[in-house]
Amino acid sequence: MRVLAAMSGGVDSAVAAARAVEAGHDVVGVHLALSRMPGTLRTGSRGCCTIEDSMDAQRAANALGIPYYVWDFSERFKLDVVDDFVAEYTAGRTPNPCMRCNERIKFAALLEKALALGFDAVCTGHYADIRTDASGRRELHRAAAWAKDQSYVLGVLTAEQLAHAMFPLGATPSKQEVRAEAAARGLSVAAKPDSHDICFIPDGDTRGWLADRLGETPGEIVERDGTVVGEHRGAHGYTIGQRKGLAIGRPAADGKPRFVLEIHPKQNRVVVGPREALEVSELAGSRYTWAGAAPEAPHEEFDCDVQIRAHADPVPAVAVVRDGELVLTPREPLGGVAPGQTAVVYVGTRVLGQCTIDRTVSAVPQPAS
Structure with a gap:
């Protein structure tokens, strides 16, 4: 297959690309320039998509002997992720920019361009697993290492996107193994720290960043x-x-x-x-999608687990599509659920789908005024 490897400049994407090459695929590396300030420098584990990350990705591609390109997606990133982030906070909601980036940039804009150029799949360093069911349909599942599992932030992927996705790290039992493999392959990113926080707010001061833009x-x-x-x-x-x-x-x-x-x-x-x-007894969203095949009877209640944050534990719930919404009722009240967050629905290890939360119902009655 012709595979486009999205190379962030980190160790995970570098090893994922290496495994794609080792599997015999025709691999081309690409780094997405998302920052509107391309000269931005990285500070330890804060920030990503910097000029240093681009150089790290190029060194990894050179070591693997694959072609390497930088694609400027900064305008699309600003419109679809940064501007959306500001608009959601303005509306009193709490967005997840990583979900929007995966949905609109890495598996929409990037995949669209990759397919137009004749690639068969996009490869990333996400820790998640793709399996095929008895009917030959692809399903998204949790990674083998639950501590590193990133299936939550991939819950926005559709069946069409899953058909062209490749996650070579899904069965890897630990991050330590990935780093050891990178070192054995001579990749300079083997010991590079993981990035965290919102990539376009590298100092972590979300309130200050919003105040600068919204007053x-x-x-x-x-x-x-x-x-x-x-x-x-x-x-x-x-x-x-x-x-x-x-x-x-x-x-x-x-x-x-x-x-x-x-x-x-x-x-x-x-x-x-x-x-x-803070406890809620119900959450619902009209913007819902299914990751692969939809449930056979989504308008009838079915058991599932729901996860509302990337590192939260899944909780048992009942789901149903009703009046144009995916309605989720946790078996026990959930705390701290905010409109704008993403609720990802699991059945076992499989990601069934997701919704952006529009509304919640409090488990604690409003006091009489």
């Missing part, structure tokens, strides 16, 4: 009954479940710590309450 507009912090307990500098600087940085001027009447429960951007208001009020 600061003071507003009220209120209890669920409407009692004003403090003031904020901009509702977009808060996320559901946040405790630190609330600057509430006086203790709550019940003496319990306060957490962000709701964000109302139109009123520029942040609602806070006790931890137990």
